[in-house]
Amino acid sequence: MATYASTVAIYNIQYKGFVEKNNVSYYFPNFSRWALRFPFRFNRFVKNLQPDVVIVHGLIFPWQVVMLRMQLGQAVKILAQHHAERPFWDVLRIFFQRWADRHIDAYLFASQDLASDWLAKQQIRNASKVKEVMTASSSFYPMDKKIARQVTRATGKHVFLWVGNLNENKDPETMVRAFTRFAHRHEGASLYMIYQSVELLRQLKKILSESSTGHRVFLVGKVENDELLHWYNSADFIVSSSHYESAGIAVCEALSCGCIPILTNIPSFRMMTQRGAMGVLFEPGDEDGLVSALARGVTLNRAEEVEKVLQRFNEALSCDAIARRIMQIIQEET
CATH class of the missing domain: 3.40.50.2000 (Glycogen Phosphorylase B;)
Incomplete structure (x- = not known):
């Protein structure tokens, strides 16, 4: 991505720091689990980076996506990338996913067919939001x-x-x-x-x-x-x-x-x-x-x-x- 755009990656692990490598800025803010449940500080951290686009990895953070949209405003595009998650089955998370769906501009699935259950359960309402792109790649290469x-x-x-x-x-x-x-x-x-x-x-x-x-x-x-x-x-x-x-x-x-x-x-x-x-x-x-x-x-x-x-x-x-x-x-x- 760094070849085509200024790229920032945020990893919330048990480490606090900053690293720049291969033209990518890596931030490790080390917010607590409680702070991520109510991510006001985390979202403010993201907003201060002044992004044009935010890619959220995983479809298991609907409440956090709703809060992210509220703090970022409408100008920033939010993309959500699928990582093997299945549609929610409990009423509360279904509610939040449908709410989050209103604030997600596009979904990235390795195959459009993988979104069929999400669409059938109306946890993604608009099929045109589903975009097909591979989730990860390989650094390997052919050899003799x-x-x-x-x-x-x-x-x-x-x-x-x-x-x-x-x-x-x-x-x-x-x-x-x-x-x-x-x-x-x-x-x-x-x-x-x-x-x-x-x-x-x-x-x-x-x-x-x-x-x-x-x-x-x-x-x-x-x-x-x-x-x-x-x-x-x-x-x-x-x-x-x-x-x-x-x-x-x-x-x-x-x-x-x-x-x-x-x-x-x-x-x-x-x-x-x-x-x-x-x-x-x-x-x-x-x-x-x-x-x-x-x-x-x-x-x-x-x-x-x-x-x-x-x-x-x-x-x-x-x-x-x-x-x-x-x-x-x-x-x-x-």
């Missing part, structure tokens, strides 16, 4: 696969990578069951699974122990963030079996390295793949569909798909692309 695989030791004619927590939403059980079936007909295929939480690890190990192709699935576990660069560049395909994602950061990181996507047909992934224009989409929880998607994936022209993936990343998912899109939205609102 041979070099990457020397680091990760990944092997196989078709290398698939799955990154996520081992929970029901990420649905690793469907992933593993489908892959072990797929591997029966594709001897050169291997799946590497990177994860931090281990809720379903015992179930996965049981599935693998009962399959004759279970040895083709490698439960890597947790890796440091810097190491992911080599993992993404070791893989031919990035696979996700998620039922819901507000964005899909791991997938975005994989795309920045040229991984071909095989993803569930959910709003954020439809946006990232340009409605399935690259890779393969399948329905969440559909084991047969995932087997078919994996089989179709290995028939794609890899060079062409990688080119499409990197072009899509540069045009819509890169830091510069996101900044340009946000600036476009701001210009539309002013």
